[in-house]
Amino acid sequence: MWNDLRPDLTLEATVVDEAEQLDALLAGEADIAFVRLPVETEGMHAVALWEELAVVVLPKEHLLAEAETLTLADLEDETRAPAQPDVAMTIELVAAGTGYAIVPHSVARLHRRKDVVAIPVTDAPPSRISLLWPRDRDDADIQQFVAVVRGRGAKSSRGSADDPPPMKPAKAAKLAAAERRAAAAKSGDGKGKGKKGGAKGGRPAPRTGAGAKQRSRRRGR
Numbered sequence: 456m457w458n459d460l461r462p463d464l465t466l467e468a469t470v471v472d473e474a475e476q477l478d479a480l481l482a483g484e485a486d487i488a489f490v491r492l493p494v495e496t497e498g499m500h501a502v503a504l505w506e507e508l509a510v511v512v513l514p515k516e517h518l519l520a521e522a523e524t525l526t527l528a529d530l531e532d533e534t535r536a537p538a539q540p541d542v543a544m545t546i547e548l549v550a551a552g553t554g555y556a557i558v559p560h561s562v563a564r565l566h567r568r569k570d571v572v573a574i575p576v577t578d579a580p581p582s583r584i585s586l587l588w589p590r591d592r593d594d595a596d597i598q599q600f601v602a603v604v605r606g607r608g609a610k611s612s613r614g615s616a617d618d619p620p621p622m623k624p625a626k627a628a629k630l631a632a633a634e635r636r637a638a639a640a641k642s643g644d645g646k647g648k649g650k651k652g653g654a655k656g657g658r659p660a661p662r663t664g665a666g667a668k669q670r671s672r673r674r675g676r
Contacts, residue, residue: 457603464596480589487588487597491559500593502586502601508560509579512549512571520572527578530555542566 457466471479471488477495479485489504511530513520519529536554539545543566545556550570559582563573586604588597 457600460603461596461599466600476587480587483592486592487586487600490585490587492583492585494587496587498590499587500590502605504584504586504604506581506583509557509576509581510560510563510573511576511579512546512556512558512563512573514550514552515570515572517555517572519574522574524575524577527576530576546571 469485471485473491476485476488476490480488480499492501511525519525519533522529534554536545536548536556538556539548542558542562545558546563546566546568548554549556550568557576557579558573560573560575567573586601
């Protein structure tokens, strides 16, 4: 879509560690970044994109693995796997039976594997994804990119960072559960009825596969 709109301005996307995103922006190595809040936003424009559903990753043979949704109370008596700097390693520990891990939905999808399941936790705090860029380097090109990411026309004005996410919590939880059932069916496991957690609600799932560790850079900067 961007190439059709602006063939004169090449867009380059690169994966950057979360701890290095601000440094890349401040050093001019990136023009704009997708970040997972909270981060330091002083001197930056921040535009909210979506809130991301939290899921619990459990071993496939766990007693709660057939549930469609869970609550934090359901996990009170369970052991949490030791958090590792690399999320993939944390999920490896989950698969080995050391405990559970709560991660954003997109992270669980990125590290999906056959020996674990990811179940929505309806009352866990969501992750907030935003676009971030330096105030002193704001220009028409940046604004046009923000408009495209948010699905607006090129002449639309920048929205507020407090804009509500478009997807209702219940729908997000159902979509996440449906994805999990579809993955199980594809691997030959069938659907399974499971049980539902006791709390209502949930958090919206992301509308795009873009992760929080990506940044966009214009050629020539």
